[in-house]
Amino acid sequence: MQFELTQEYLDQIKEAIASKNVDYINQTLGELHSADIAAVIGELDIEESEYLLNCLDRELGAEIIRDLEGEIRKKLLKNFSPDEIAWYFKHIDSDDAVDILNEQPIPVREEVIAFIKNQEKADHIRELLHYEEDVAGGLMQKELVKANLNWTVTQCIEEIRRQSKKVEKVFYVYVVDDHEKLLGIVSLKKMLLADEDTLIADIYEPDIHYVESYREAEEVAQIMEKYDIEAIPVVNVHGKLLGRITIDDVVDVIKEEAKLDMQAMAGISESTEEDANVWRMSWARLPWLLIGMSGGILGARFLGLFESTISLVPAMAFFIPLITATGGNVGIQSSSVVVQALANKNSINNFNLQKLFKGFLIALINGIAISSIVFLFNMLIGEKNEIAIIVSIALFSVVMLASLMGTITPVILDKFGFNPALASGPFITTANDLLGLGVYFLVAHLLFNS
């Protein structure tokens, strides 16, 4: 059962919408998973999407809304009234409902919640709205099955039955005491194999991993990944069970982080959605271009100091791009390796003298390789000896310095709480451009004057 969205399929759906063929829509899309229909909607315009959602069963509609991309959902839900949205929320888990509400303006949020008939659900959503989106509390859902330590397996199964519509995937039953304090978990497998009269107290697993609601999403992802946990319980500072975070949300966190790292490396600020408008997207890129520009202007001023040298020996200028490009490339290579090492929180010494030395050796090997090749080339094409020597010495020095900069910058950024991946972007390239120019003309100055 694999679905692939084709242009043909899409055209048929569009036609069915245009001709208001409700039966065809229901029949064709009814076979699909909500995530696939969400992908179809991603290719339709808002009016078509609205019509399509209204054709379908309300529960399926809710799942589709849950599976839509944020930007598309935000636009689409503008066409729905708060009570319609509240109606869909009946079939959407509390954490997803909160994500959807967070995309809406604050007055709409309040209105939607006011229309939710199930008081418990409304309370849950209100509670979850208080958390920042990037902490454990902002990832968790209230839907879970909990059992008292003193229950029997039968009582526990009854509870699962009672909650079964609300909690789609159970994973574990969370064991609490009379004050709702989290004590441990019981897996469904253990319950299935246990005798009906067995007490939960006799079969539960007390040594479990949990997270406090204020923990950062990144930390939660690391814990769940490290210990292979499919659903981790979230507690407050007193150990009271508040909710659970399921692995699918953590996969989203991991992907989002990879995306942010890539954007940091590429020099794009904040998480711009693909559907953001042109101004916002330009604005997200401009700061980094300005950093690069400032570096370029500084470089121009610096080169201005050597006007007479360049005028006299224009060949000095020819190799400027070679020097700056090599510095930039080496800097990014070094920094990205350090960034990846820093991301590994399992080790105490993500960064130590030994690694610094290893980086030094790698730079040494590559520096010698690059500068030798360029020297040979310059000899071959009959470049002046002085120029060939200056260029190769400068290249070698730039490789060594850029490697050092690339290694140290992410460590410093990390120490001060910034995303170290920033060091792999325009920031380090710009710094290395300037460094390269400085070294190049300094070497020239020293050799010419000696």
Place this chain on the structure above:
Amino acid sequence: MQFELTQEYLDQIKEAIASKNVDYINQTLGELHSADIAAVIGELDIEESEYLLNCLDRELGAEIIRDLEGEIRKKLLKNFSPDEIAWYFKHIDSDDAVDILNEQPIPVREEVIAFIKNQEKADHIRELLHYEEDVAGGLMQKELVKANLNWTVTQCIEEIRRQSKKVEKVFYVYVVDDHEKLLGIVSLKKMLLADEDTLIADIYEPDIHYVESYREAEEVAQIMEKYDIEAIPVVNVHGKLLGRITIDDVVDVIKEEAKLDMQAMAGISESTEEDANVWRMSWARLPWLLIGMSGGILGARFLGLFESTISLVPAMAFFIPLITATGGNVGIQSSSVVVQALANKNSINNFNLQKLFKGFLIALINGIAISSIVFLFNMLIGEKNEIAIIVSIALFSVVMLASLMGTITPVILDKFGFNPALASGPFITTANDLLGLGVYFLVAHLLFNS
């Protein structure tokens, strides 16, 4: 129960190893999760690690070996004989065992398998060794619970009990016919709530997602993520159930891909482990440095054509770094956005004229911004009018061209089956350097001669 590895803790463990204090080691480490002990071992030397493993319970030892990083494990297992390794495999799932064997030289693999007493396990491992590591077959494990369509819930529970030692996490029971053909799944929750005499045929879910053994790991990850599946069944071309892939392996795939993309952007070939030796690491970086170097040399030759211009107007040379850096930055920004769009396989039109136009508009806005600022700056510092005009026109053109290049290159790479993230690396920077120089001197040539 959160563990943080401190230097103090590590020193105590090292001391206990040095003084051969087995009791202390067992007591202290016995409280930890195997993943935490694996992190401790990551900080010890090989002899210490070996001693420590031999102190601990064999089952815990097996889990630690499973949780170790590949490079460390490879070194450590050199100190163990094939029959010792085979003994540990008793407590290691087939997929993890195969990963471990794949790190070993082929003769060792064969020897280890020959020492595995459980014939079924040995057969499973031999079967899994045939698959490439980056396809579904290479990710799957043989450990799963399957039930015949005609069984009752009671029979199925008996099967789970029988397999319970072998299959730690059940997730779902896979339903097959008499020929082992996969028909569907039953969740443990459903089984827990069903009557004991209910037939599996009456409660199983027939519309399920599965993957063929030859599917690429990346595709498997996308399917599991899209449909929120914790354990996906793997079948052969005839639909016969072969194994299952659990979500933890897919999380590893997602992280590995993010790492490879980052390396591609940074210009580092292949997946170099942190612990690889200096030569291999230098070698992984050199090709990209050589690309950059070739670009730099080409640039030098190109600039050589304008020797007289540079000699006459050295200020022309001052702005070379500004032009090349801006081209590089814009190119990487554009390409990384396209790379991320291409990664989203849910949409048919990851790349279309509308997006191209949007990229054009963003480039237009930023191009105007950057070139205006630089023009104003050049006016302020009293740069010659001609130079100021040439620089700003060239800057603007470079932004537009680099944006176009950055947008198109990943699409082309993707079409031809390369990782589009390569386009965000030294490749595009080098191309844009040359492009920038070309535009700069072309503009100068046109303006000077007019």
